[in-house]
Amino acid sequence: MTNTSSPPLEIQHDQIDPVILEAIRKIDEIARRHETAYFLAGATAREIMLRHVFGRPPGRRTLDVDLGIAVPDWDHFKLLKTALVEQAGLQPHARMVQRITYPSKPTVVVDLIPFGGVETAERTIAWPPEEDIVMRVTGFSVSADTQKRLREILESDALMEELTNQIIVSSGLNDPEHVRSCEALVSKMREGFLQAR
Numbered sequence: 001m002t003n004t005s006s007p008p009l010e011i012q013h014d015q016i017d018p019v020i021l022e023a024i025r026k027i028d029e030i031a032r033r034h035e036t037a038y039f040l041a042g043a044t045a046r047e048i049m050l051r052h053v054f055g056r057p058p059g060r061r062t063l064d065v066d067l068g069i070a071v072p073d074w075d076h077f078k079l080l081k082t083a084l085v086e087q088a089g090l091q092p093h094a095r096m097v098q099r100i101t102y103p104s105k106p107t108v109v110v111d112l113i114p115f116g117g118v119e120t121a122e123r124t125i126a127w128p129p130e131e132d133i134v135m136r137v138t139g140f141s142v143s144a145d146t147q148k149r150l151r152e153i154l155e156s157d158a159l160m161e162e163l164t165n166q167i168i169v170s171s172g173l174n175d176p177e178h179v180r181s182c183e184a185l186v187s188k189m190r191e192g193f194l195q196a197r
Contacts, residue, residue, distance in 0.1 A: 023102035042066030115140035
């Protein structure tokens with residue numbers, strides 16, 4: 001019996017819009033240099049998930065990248081944004097403090113959404129200096145924590161084996177073909193993670 005309900009996880013960099021990938025690589029370099037965790041959110045993240053995880057055809061092209069940026073305070077956010085402009089060649093938006101653009105053809109719009117040390121107990125941020133623009137960041141910290149835990153699992157042979165066993169047990173199917181399918185899925189996840197690093 002062949003499992004046709006979920007295609008294998010396969011993220012191919014050659015299928016991600018090259019200007020988006022170029023912009024993300026520049027941002028990643030600066031974020032790593034400044035020890036700043038981030039995750040991809042919004043339409044670009046949705047496009048990657050729909051296309052590469054669920055095998056759907058590409059949707060409408062988007063050149064908008066939303067990044068959740070884990071920062072301890074507003075000074076760190078300002079430092080990171082300045083580094084992105086001065087060291088990576090991105091350009092600040094004239095009126096929108098969260099927005100920078102990657103000067104490619106066509107231009108990639110990047111919104112930096114800070115969370116962590118700058119968010120309130122209600123999971124909102126208020127943009128300085130007036131703090132009159134308030135934005136919800138509900139779920140951002142949970143997403144970052146989940147990403148960190150997933151990275152720990154993917155880097156550990158023992159945790160990968162445990163994950164595989166949990167998937168097999170939770171499915172309720174224990175036939176050899178299903179076990180091989182689960183093992184292949186987890187192996188593909190790990191392979192994709194290691195290639196993306």
